[in-house]
Amino acid sequence: MSQIPQKLISGFQRFRKQHFESNDNFYQQLVTSGQTPKTLVVACCDSRVDPALVLDCEPGDLFVIRNVANLVPPAEGRAGHHGTTAAIEYGVRTLAVQHIIVFGHARCGGINALVRSGGESQTDSFIGDWMGLAEAARASVMRDMPDAPLEELSRACEQRAILGSLKNLMTFSWVKEPVEQGKLTLHGLYFDIEQGQLLQFNEKTQRFEAL
Numbered sequence: 001m002s003q004i005p006q007k008l009i010s011g012f013q014r015f016r017k018q019h020f021e022s023n024d025n026f027y028q029q030l031v032t033s034g035q036t037p038k039t040l041v042v043a044c045c046d047s048r049v050d051p052a053l054v055l056d057c058e059p060g061d062l063f064v065i066r067n068v069a070n071l072v073p074p075a076e077g078r079a080g081h082h083g084t085t086a087a088i089e090y091g092v093r094t095l096a097v098q099h100i101i102v103f104g105h106a107r108c109g110g111i112n113a114l115v116r117s118g119g120e121s122q123t124d125s126f127i128g129d130w131m132g133l134a135e136a137a138r139a140s141v142m143r144d145m146p147d148a149p150l151e152e153l154s155r156a157c158e159q160r161a162i163l164g165s166l167k168n169l170m171t172f173s174w175v176k177e178p179v180e181q182g183k184l185t186l187h188g189l190y191f192d193i194e195q196g197q198l199l200q201f202n203e204k205t206q207r208f209e210a211l
């Protein structure tokens, strides 16, 4: 049998001790009651930005979808395998979450690569194709701040890509309708891993502001 890293096995043993061998019947309750998360989060695969850790949530609190650069594709043809879209559909239509958070972050490798690509699409790569979802954000940043250093361009693109994903969410009728009925709210959050700050997009000021 192939060897799973010992760090992970030891981690599971600690987890099991804490949750299954003590009087903590938390998981038992979750099994009995099923999952009823109120919040769906679209976060990045980046190993440093686990939303449950950053938001200090318990199992059962968040329905989390992670992909490269926390992007949401727009509604489009049903051909292909739409993992992110299918998961969002499940969260909204079956679990009836009340909030969707697009959870972006600083120093995103996917966005950084997109900014450095200069908009040239990489047709030989799944990542290049996927990051095309944020091309409008990249192009708008280059138009508005052409002389800014790479770090600033990336930060602006990380934030604008969140707005692009929020816009794309509204292209799904099963998101748009509950939003318009006040049953579902969309939020853009940006986790600054350098400053340890969480910023929220403010529609009134059109800026990301620290919480």
Ligand SMILES: [Zn+2]
Binding pocket: 044, 045, 046, 068, 069, 070, 105, 107, 108, 109, 110, 111
């Ligand atoms: Zn990222």
